Amino acid sequence: MPLLLVDIAAALMAGLVLLFMLDSWRRKGQHLPPGPPGLPFLGNILQIPRKKEFIVFRDLGNIYGDIVTLRVPGQIFVILNSRKAVADLLDARSQLYSDRPRTIMCKDLIGWDGSVVLSDNTPRFRDCRKLLRKGLGPSAVQSFIPFLNRQSAFYLENLQKRPEAFVDIFKRNAAAISMKIAYGYDGIQDDEELYGIGAMANHYFAETAVVGVWPVDMLPILRHVPQWFPFAYFKKYAAHAKPIVLESVNRPFEETKRHMKRGTAGGSFTSMLLEDAKGDPDTEDCIKWSGTGIFLGQMDTTTSALSWFFLSMALHPEVQAKAQAEIDKVVGNERLPRFEDKESLPYVSAVMQEVFRWHPVVPMIPHALSKDDEYRGYFIPAKTSLIGNIWAIMHDESLYPDAEDFRPERFTEDGAPDCLNVAFGFGRRVCPGILIAQAHVFVSIATTLATFNITKARDAQGNIIEPVIEDTPGAINFPQPFKVSLEPRSAAAADLIRRSAEHSRTLPERLEIFSLDA
Numbered sequence: 001m002p003l004l005l006v007d008i009a010a011a012l013m014a015g016l017v018l019l020f021m022l023d024s025w026r027r028k029g030q031h032l033p034p035g036p037p038g039l040p041f042l043g044n045i046l047q048i049p050r051k052k053e054f055i056v057f058r059d060l061g062n063i064y065g066d067i068v069t070l071r072v073p074g075q076i077f078v079i080l081n082s083r084k085a086v087a088d089l090l091d092a093r094s095q096l097y098s099d100r101p102r103t104i105m106c107k108d109l110i111g112w113d114g115s116v117v118l119s120d121n122t123p124r125f126r127d128c129r130k131l132l133r134k135g136l137g138p139s140a141v142q143s144f145i146p147f148l149n150r151q152s153a154f155y156l157e158n159l160q161k162r163p164e165a166f167v168d169i170f171k172r173n174a175a176a177i178s179m180k181i182a183y184g185y186d187g188i189q190d191d192e193e194l195y196g197i198g199a200m201a202n203h204y205f206a207e208t209a210v211v212g213v214w215p216v217d218m219l220p221i222l223r224h225v226p227q228w229f230p231f232a233y234f235k236k237y238a239a240h241a242k243p244i245v246l247e248s249v250n251r252p253f254e255e256t257k258r259h260m261k262r263g264t265a266g267g268s269f270t271s272m273l274l275e276d277a278k279g280d281p282d283t284e285d286c287i288k289w290s291g292t293g294i295f296l297g298q299m300d301t302t303t304s305a306l307s308w309f310f311l312s313m314a315l316h317p318e319v320q321a322k323a324q325a326e327i328d329k330v331v332g333n334e335r336l337p338r339f340e341d342k343e344s345l346p347y348v349s350a351v352m353q354e355v356f357r358w359h360p361v362v363p364m365i366p367h368a369l370s371k372d373d374e375y376r377g378y379f380i381p382a383k384t385s386l387i388g389n390i391w392a393i394m395h396d397e398s399l400y401p402d403a404e405d406f407r408p409e410r411f412t413e414d415g416a417p418d419c420l421n422v423a424f425g426f427g428r429r430v431c432p433g434i435l436i437a438q439a440h441v442f443v444s445i446a447t448t449l450a451t452f453n454i455t456k457a458r459d460a461q462g463n464i465i466e467p468v469i470e471d472t473p474g475a476i477n478f479p480q481p482f483k484v485s486l487e488p489r490s491a492a493a494a495d496l497i498r499r500s501a502e503h504s505r506t507l508p509e510r511l512e513i514f515s516l517d518a
């Protein structure tokens with residue numbers, strides 16, 4: 001190489017090194033938000049518990065302020081414990097704060113790599129969100145309402161037949177609704193096996209999507225260890241889970257395509273969008289994974305909310321009686337409440353809000369930052385995981401005094417801030433199923449209150465069994481299993497359930513419920 005070119009190359013290299021050093025000095029001069037000191041190499045890993053992290057994170061907030069930094073090997077977490085911090089970053093700077101943290105276990109090892117919920121804020125992700133907006137927007141959801149109302153009679157009938165299996169009934173009802181919307185299936189009796197596969201896939205998601213729990217998420221090199229390696233239990237777990245996850249994604253999608261070819265597909269998110277896609281493989285892939293988001297997004301989330309609702313009613317008979325009195329006055333005893341009654345049932349609506357606040361379905365939600373940023377004078381480097389601590393916000397005593405108490409009056413009388421704009425997440429990532437979820441949960445709550453009394457269960461000797469109020473670990477927050485006693489409020493209520501279910505059965509099997517938003 002001529003001498004001049006060598007000089008130029010050397011000068012360029014020196015310049016790059018200098019720039020790199022300047023940049024790292026600049027970064028060192030800037031401070032991350034405060035947080036507890038950690039151990040060399042391990043950082044704060046031993047301070048992150050495997051369950052109820054949201055409470056520990058809130059308590060750290062009481063010491064270090066509403067934004068707290070925690071480090072684990074290879075990752076920085078910034079916990080956002082206040083409504084303001086979440087609104088400033090995840091809502092107002094949503095274009096920067098809408099990636100997801102790396103979850104090698106969930107995404108790469110067990111097969112959720114195409115899922116919308118784990119995707120970064122890429123062009124493909126934005127295409128999928130556009131499809132979800134079309135399929136779950138206000139006018140689409142309006143077209144589901146008759147189906148939701150029809151379905152509620154079957155839900156009550158099942159509760160009457162198998163009151164002890166209420167959690168299973170919530171899950172099956174949610175699956176029936178989401179399989180109808182996503183694929184046009186008429187209830188899970190259309191494919192009981194697929195329901196089971198979906199429930200398992202959801203379970204694997206909930207166990208593996210929690211950030212900071214799986215060693216392979218912190219030490220990515222571990223993904224290359226063989227299954228027989230000591231401590232490689234996560235590889236065995238993944239080998240078992242992956243085929244089930246992939247089947248839950250592919251099977252209903254391929255089945256809908258076959259129905260379309262035969263001309264037997266009901267109107268659904270997948271069939272209507274596939275028609276528009278005209279065979280484009282990228283769009284079809286987006287439709288497939290967005291359909292999975294609908295099919296599986298509804299099952300555990302609404303089951304969690306309704307489980308907390310049942311527990312709260314068993315513990316608070318006075319709230320239950322007040323909500324029932326409102327329904328009796330507004331709707332009467334001749335028909336079931338419908339979604340259309342929501343505005344006229346403010347106390348029942350407040351019960352729903354309080355359920356979402358008391359033990360939030362998704363207690364923490366992780367976003368990730370795509371570029372370096374600054375907030376309140378602190379430096380937040382790209383790729384930091386920001387954990388929106390929904391539980392801490394819902395239990396902020398300055399917004400919701402006596403936050404541990406279940407008291408719907410905080411919304412009807414005290415003017416507590418709406419909590420639904422927190423329960424469903426933030427910014428560009430806000431839950432796309434927010435409208436259908438609220439409609440489904442409201443109709444389930446109102447129709448249950450109209451027809452049943454929920455009380456504490458009794459043992460064989462007639463002693464009351466006190467339910468334990470305990471959150472379970474995982475991405476979705478269920479109460480620990482508990483028992484209640486569920487009895488129709490009166491002979492007339494039992495008769496209303498029977499008549500409503502009979503009427504629902506007379507409605508056409510294939511309700512053409514689907515209309516897309518623009």
Ligand code: HEM
Nearest residue numbers: 117293294297298301302361362424425426429431433437
């Ligand atoms: C009680 C019911 C539900 C609750 C509390 C809930 C809550 C949430 C939350 C907190 C997020 C994360 C938002 C964020 O990252 O900031 C989310 C995402 C999501 N939800 Fe829901 N959800 C519910 C029901 C549903 C339903 C019914 C569907 C579909 C019909 C659904 C589909 C999704 C999807 C696809 C995402 C991923 C969105 C993304 O990552 O951009 N959810 N949900």
